[in-house]
Amino acid sequence: MKRTLGVCYYPEHWPEDLWPEDAARMVEAGLSWVRIGEFAWSRLEPSPGNLQLDWLDRAIKVLGNAGLKVILGTPTATPPRWMADKHPDMFARDAGGHVRGFGSRRHYCFSHQGYRAESRRITEILAKRYGANPHVAAWQTDNEYGCHDTVLSYSDAALAGFRDWLSQKYQSPDALNRAWGNIFWSMEYASFDEIGLPNLTVTEPNPAHVMDFRRYSSDQVVAFNRDQTEILRRHTDAPLIHNYMGRVTEFDHFDVGADLDIASWDSYPLGFLEDRMEDSDAHKRSFAQQGDPDFQAFHHDLYRAVGRGRWWIMEQQPGPVNWAPVNPAPLPGMCRLWAWEAFAHGAETVCYFRWRQAPFAQEQMHAGLLRPDSVAAPALGEAADVAREIAAMPDVGTVEAKVALIFDYPSNWAWEVQPQGSAFSYFRLVFETYRTLRSLGLDIDVVAPSGVLQRHKLVLAPGVFSGAQIPDDCRVILGPRCNSKTPDFKINASPIPGVTVSHVESFRADMPRALPDGGAMIHWQEHLETTLPVHETSAIGEAVLVGGRAMYLAAWLDFEALRRVFRTQCEACGITTVDLPEGLRLRRTQTHQFVFNYGRDPVSWRGQNIAPAGVYWTEL
Amino acid sequence: MKRTLGVCYYPEHWPEDLWPEDAARMVEAGLSWVRIGEFAWSRLEPSPGNLQLDWLDRAIKVLGNAGLKVILGTPTATPPRWMADKHPDMFARDAGGHVRGFGSRRHYCFSHQGYRAESRRITEILAKRYGANPHVAAWQTDNEYGCHDTVLSYSDAALAGFRDWLSQKYQSPDALNRAWGNIFWSMEYASFDEIGLPNLTVTEPNPAHVMDFRRYSSDQVVAFNRDQTEILRRHTDAPLIHNYMGRVTEFDHFDVGADLDIASWDSYPLGFLEDRMEDSDAHKRSFAQQGDPDFQAFHHDLYRAVGRGRWWIMEQQPGPVNWAPVNPAPLPGMCRLWAWEAFAHGAETVCYFRWRQAPFAQEQMHAGLLRPDSVAAPALGEAADVAREIAAMPDVGTVEAKVALIFDYPSNWAWEVQPQGSAFSYFRLVFETYRTLRSLGLDIDVVAPSGVLQRHKLVLAPGVFSGAQIPDDCRVILGPRCNSKTPDFKINASPIPGVTVSHVESFRADMPRALPDGGAMIHWQEHLETTLPVHETSAIGEAVLVGGRAMYLAAWLDFEALRRVFRTQCEACGITTVDLPEGLRLRRTQTHQFVFNYGRDPVSWRGQNIAPAGVYWTEL
Amino acid sequence: MKRTLGVCYYPEHWPEDLWPEDAARMVEAGLSWVRIGEFAWSRLEPSPGNLQLDWLDRAIKVLGNAGLKVILGTPTATPPRWMADKHPDMFARDAGGHVRGFGSRRHYCFSHQGYRAESRRITEILAKRYGANPHVAAWQTDNEYGCHDTVLSYSDAALAGFRDWLSQKYQSPDALNRAWGNIFWSMEYASFDEIGLPNLTVTEPNPAHVMDFRRYSSDQVVAFNRDQTEILRRHTDAPLIHNYMGRVTEFDHFDVGADLDIASWDSYPLGFLEDRMEDSDAHKRSFAQQGDPDFQAFHHDLYRAVGRGRWWIMEQQPGPVNWAPVNPAPLPGMCRLWAWEAFAHGAETVCYFRWRQAPFAQEQMHAGLLRPDSVAAPALGEAADVAREIAAMPDVGTVEAKVALIFDYPSNWAWEVQPQGSAFSYFRLVFETYRTLRSLGLDIDVVAPSGVLQRHKLVLAPGVFSGAQIPDDCRVILGPRCNSKTPDFKINASPIPGVTVSHVESFRADMPRALPDGGAMIHWQEHLETTLPVHETSAIGEAVLVGGRAMYLAAWLDFEALRRVFRTQCEACGITTVDLPEGLRLRRTQTHQFVFNYGRDPVSWRGQNIAPAGVYWTEL
Numbered sequence A, B, C: 001m002k003r004t005l006g007v008c009y010y011p012e013h014w015p016e017d018l019w020p021e022d023a024a025r026m027v028e029a030g031l032s033w034v035r036i037g038e039f040a041w042s043r044l045e046p047s048p049g050n051l052q053l054d055w056l057d058r059a060i061k062v063l064g065n066a067g068l069k070v071i072l073g074t075p076t077a078t079p080p081r082w083m084a085d086k087h088p089d090m091f092a093r094d095a096g097g098h099v100r101g102f103g104s105r106r107h108y109c110f111s112h113q114g115y116r117a118e119s120r121r122i123t124e125i126l127a128k129r130y131g132a133n134p135h136v137a138a139w140q141t142d143n144e145y146g147c148h149d150t151v152l153s154y155s156d157a158a159l160a161g162f163r164d165w166l167s168q169k170y171q172s173p174d175a176l177n178r179a180w181g182n183i184f185w186s187m188e189y190a191s192f193d194e195i196g197l198p199n200l201t202v203t204e205p206n207p208a209h210v211m212d213f214r215r216y217s218s219d220q221v222v223a224f225n226r227d228q229t230e231i232l233r234r235h236t237d238a239p240l241i242h243n244y245m246g247r248v249t250e251f252d253h254f255d256v257g258a259d260l261d262i263a264s265w266d267s268y269p270l271g272f273l274e275d276r277m278e279d280s281d282a283h284k285r286s287f288a289q290q291g292d293p294d295f296q297a298f299h300h301d302l303y304r305a306v307g308r309g310r311w312w313i314m315e316q317q318p319g320p321v322n323w324a325p326v327n328p329a330p331l332p333g334m335c336r337l338w339a340w341e342a343f344a345h346g347a348e349t350v351c352y353f354r355w356r357q358a359p360f361a362q363e364q365m366h367a368g369l370l371r372p373d374s375v376a377a378p379a380l381g382e383a384a385d386v387a388r389e390i391a392a393m394p395d396v397g398t399v400e401a402k403v404a405l406i407f408d409y410p411s412n413w414a415w416e417v418q419p420q421g422s423a424f425s426y427f428r429l430v431f432e433t434y435r436t437l438r439s440l441g442l443d444i445d446v447v448a449p450s451g452v453l454q455r456h457k458l459v460l461a462p463g464v465f466s467g468a469q470i471p472d473d474c475r476v477i478l479g480p481r482c483n484s485k486t487p488d489f490k491i492n493a494s495p496i497p498g499v500t501v502s503h504v505e506s507f508r509a510d511m512p513r514a515l516p517d518g519g520a521m522i523h524w525q526e527h528l529e530t531t532l533p534v535h536e537t538s539a540i541g542e543a544v545l546v547g548g549r550a551m552y553l554a555a556w557l558d559f560e561a562l563r564r565v566f567r568t569q570c571e572a573c574g575i576t577t578v579d580l581p582e583g584l585r586l587r588r589t590q591t592h593q594f595v596f597n598y599g600r601d602p603v604s605w606r607g608q609n610i611a612p613a614g615v616y617w618t619e620l
């Protein structure tokens, strides 16, 4: 399958007579796909039961006849205003108990059964009408589940659903009381109807209580999505996709992904850098117009796993966005680089968001491939360049990475529930692991705990809160803070055989604990009792890295220390590493090696001068 | 008309036998005016309908007979406790939905019709009784509209009023849907009754929705004030005044001012410096006991426009206040300097707040001209000095400034609604423009968009969100971010003829973009397509300042760059500039030039040594 | 009486067959006391009226028979879930009006009469059953009153109680209006039923209103505790104790303490350092694994006064805790040092919290003397060391300190209500006074305003808001900000005879006002008119320290300046001082001098080398 490009389009925003011209220009730019429909419910059903699908018929026809393949979105992320009259209690509530009402988007509670039925109804209507339409070549369910903190809801619907979920899980209040340790602070329940949501408590609620609520909440997203996929499957053979949002971790993407054919994600490198990364101001200055050099790649590798090999970019930043603390323009070339980086990581398709900048409403300051006056924005040319370049390249083909890094959504919830140190973020821990591996020029598979494959020679499992296994026949480094809990959220002191954690410490970010061989422990240290060989020790002789084939890493290491450990362990299992200059990144496909320059300055790499925002590839 | 001084006084706080002595001491200090009554409702009407005005009769008589002119305030900023029983829903609600109840002040929602009627009732009672009283020489409506964030209310009354306002503005939901672009995210409304207030949404509401709510909210303040002025006009010929509060921008002061005769404002230089300025700690240290050198002057020039030439200080800081993060004492001399600076900018009257420091309740730590023990505080002597000095000076007379700077309240709302970069503040942008102009020794008129006069040779219009015109026969610099929206809050790409903004960027405060001739662009840059002459370019050749008589400035410039631009443009239109040392400020009247030293050190200026807090004037 | 050690234990958390082994190990480690029961209500009364006390009988028996003395806690800090059905309105509400419900602990409103009755009922049940039990050698009421901000509640019960309290205090609304100065801003009330709680106001409420609410709220804690002590007294002769929490100041501990026999407090040095101290990052780094060198001592000296000479540590940190921003392990030796420091300050007993780390629920990451797997944690050995050491020492005996420092809870409320400068914290002011005194090697009595004794030669009274007396026959330094209010929260300008405060200033933390003899005024300066001798002046000659035997200090002084003042004044009254190196602290008992090294490095002290975490004592 050839790599392809696409774009997100809102025919309902524009006069119908503009559609053919838009379609022609898309095709001319080399785009193959067009995503439509995901926010159009108020035009598809302006009042309850009053279906108005003719315009969508025509839009699909115009686009399809121009040669484009349509991705059709179910419109459930934006129920129309009349829905609130039918279901006045359909809204989520925040942790303070305040309603999260109509007026923007994602204004529904996943637990609300009435809205769930509405979601099935509109999905069924669309699936029946367009399931066999030859132009509709893929479907998107809803839009960006979880965006704007919408997974967790403290509504009455969530309370009822949570009690029911708990009663099915535990069968008896006594079993729940034992599992949660409710004897502590007299928190025991006599019936499931006594259990509340874990908000509005005097001090922190039982972490086991919160953890189950996090699981419950994730399950509702899965169920909501499955409602739609079950209907769609009955009417279409086209692949089903959801577009996940970067660094949204409140539901288990692997669980949602299991019901879909392709994973996609929405990649906004500049917005993410400013809005959702913990890095220093100096780092953010270095990459202000390029994005973090690893943030996109991490998500590429993650969603390849979520999609079981098949993945897309559904929304690619095309210029300045409107939602970060600051919104600069990408360096010239970055809209090309980002697309090529996605393809290098195995993406089948990259869709830019959006076709034409809308001059009205919330996202009017969000760039498109066209300006509001229909003049081409800089990204359109870069997209067209990519289109020409992929034509000359072989089919999609993903390299077989030797390094696997486990990413586990419940672990993210666990450490949000109980960080034990204000800087402890699971995402950050995993991401810093990823960044360090990648600085060594490695290809990495980000995988679910169950996703380790035979080809993986080195497996990393930082921060998996519970149940991380030691795969056969590979070198594995578990830790820090791995397997430190039972599934019931109780302490487990033995992360791997031969190791007991006697106690743990979190410590000040400004008090790194230097290591004799360079670098330091930061944020977190575990104190071990072990019978295993010791590979790294602290300045006062404590075991920091222990084990044989299965190793345990007892601290959060800084970049320098972690890089040394990884370099050594890669060597030990025959994986070649390379020390990449800052800003330069490598990635291989089955056939090519790609080099990306995320820096603001040209970099010389093996005799090749690579410009800022430059992409350079060689055949393997 | 001679310049005059006055003071704010609360006869209801003190034993009646103290009144004559207080009045005599006021006269002795050279004060002409005394403001009373604006918080006294609970004494004027202790229970519903039970009017007790005799004490006020006597207070006015005592003050008037001593030779003082009375400014009488309507007491509507502090309705008594019984009002809450009559109108339990009269309170505003904050954006989280929480009631803002009784127990301090300004506890009413401008949209509440019941309270509006009460406000008219008490105003009518006072107007009838005192409208012709020879001692009542001016009236104040309410007190500091908008203080404590009281313009925006999310109450049921506001919801009902907003829907009605929208239905009058748009006539049909479809017109509103089109104007707001509600097709975006399926936000379309079928009736005005479906529209909510723009709070408690999941993510940001439609900016057009918020902008109309901001306009509606401002209109309610105007209507509330007009209720009172219409009644007062029927009973008195005395001038009507409101006392605006510094940097309160939530309602359109020009609109309120149109119904009044004189604008006044409440000037607390030290409190404002710490509480409502974005400047650096170093800057705040330099002026900790003097106040920012330009903050007062900006408001003087603004309220001269709001008052159509007639303006006062109604409350002048007399010593430490009680409400800023820190509350130091002014340097000796500042209470004189501040008054003279107001007069230099054309003030008719400066009233100090308050006569005697109250030893009880919320403001007990707020200084007065007297201490609680009736001993003179330092400011009393400074006030008396000013009184002697104004006696020797000619009448009030304002210089005819050649430079106009536009200030537009709706623009402030627009960029609060949609900053597009966290540092983007309209007030700050305009204020930094003002500060830069003033550092060149210029006299400035701050004007409404419609307020440009023929005498203005240079007009500045930074950040006017929509509809800024190019006046005839003068040099005008529009921008940055000028005319970038339609009134409906949609993108407009052509700020002036010959210029198209292709895209805009906000960027990190720690990444200024240096200009070849010195200084830098900060926070904000627009990228232009233009056929006009280019006067300033960026380091990479982008147009930064373009045009002929009408110019467009495409970036937020720092002090150095902006000063260069202004110096050049002043030269081009024959306006003389001078590079003032830091802390020194100039202002002319029709007859004199005044020099003010805001610095902590003496400054030598044209052979004259000017002490800290020094004021120096020469005849022109 | 010999000094003793103890531990907190939760038999309900562990299998019954583990109890004897636990008891034996406690005894073996040298522990004498075991505190139990304070969170066990759901096991004592699993459903309303269904009492299940047999297990507690057995637990007491097992522990007692092993040789341990039991401290039995009333379980009222954690009412079971069924209580919420009996009393749905029993919960506190936060200042925003949100309920603070079930799911953690301290979920009750002190004003709720229904819950007050439940508290008496369960106390009576336990008192009757165990009041004469020979193993129950002490009682604890509730647990950590006020922890998690639970003193202030804005519930309906609090509103009703507050109105009643006000009507008893003032007898007539007019008296209240006069006392509060409600004429200000028309806040007058016609009946007590019109008065609200001081939350949800538009801007700050009347400080007199808030101050009375603070007093009312404190009184409810006192009354709640007295409910229990009155019942317990009827059934037991054992001493009654409450365990106060560090830096909890929302209720008057002296008032609660008056109904008890022994004061105890819960000492978590590392948690407190990070969680509730204003000190710099550099200071926190220096003491990250030791705790602040004076924070514990201050509380020791405070609770000695609260307990009228008798005081304990009820909970002593044994390792990392779970609730601070970071939670490192104590340096080896600190768990010994902390205990010895308590004993040096006169503690009778130090109980570690807890025996075995619970592997479940909220505090699973809080260390114990045992790990969850029952292996000894490091603190167990240190506790055993202390047990051996105290056996060789004489009985408890407190030195007769010559210096007294007044601590007054209402003053803390007063300056929270009206700080007048964001950095002004009463606790911080008193604590910095304490720290400075202690750096001079002094033994200090922290006392209530009424607690000055004849032996005290030097008395410090910083920040007492009202009514501080000048004791006979000693040197006393009042101020800064002492006696600046009447009890009604009105300004009082004469803190001591011969001194009038003309005005006060708060100022920026980055603008210290240097003193000619070294050091500086920080945060706060009062300007005096005085007829008294002047001992310290500012750089511009203002009086900073004035008086004779009774002196007034007119500013918040930094460490250097305050140390000079104290050194001088100690000399003047014949108290010997010594300049201690940083981290080293002294304390005397009747028979010994103790030296503690809080530093990370060894310190040489009078020929003795004292290791980090070292304790060194000599006979006097």
Ligand SMILES: [Zn+2]
Pocket (backbone or CB within 6 Å): A096, A098, B096, B098, C096, C098
């Ligand atoms: Zn709330």
Ligand SMILES: [Zn+2]
Pocket (backbone or CB within 6 Å): A144, A147, A245
């Ligand atoms: Zn999104």
Ligand SMILES: [Zn+2]
Pocket (backbone or CB within 6 Å): C144, C147, C245
């Ligand atoms: Zn606690």
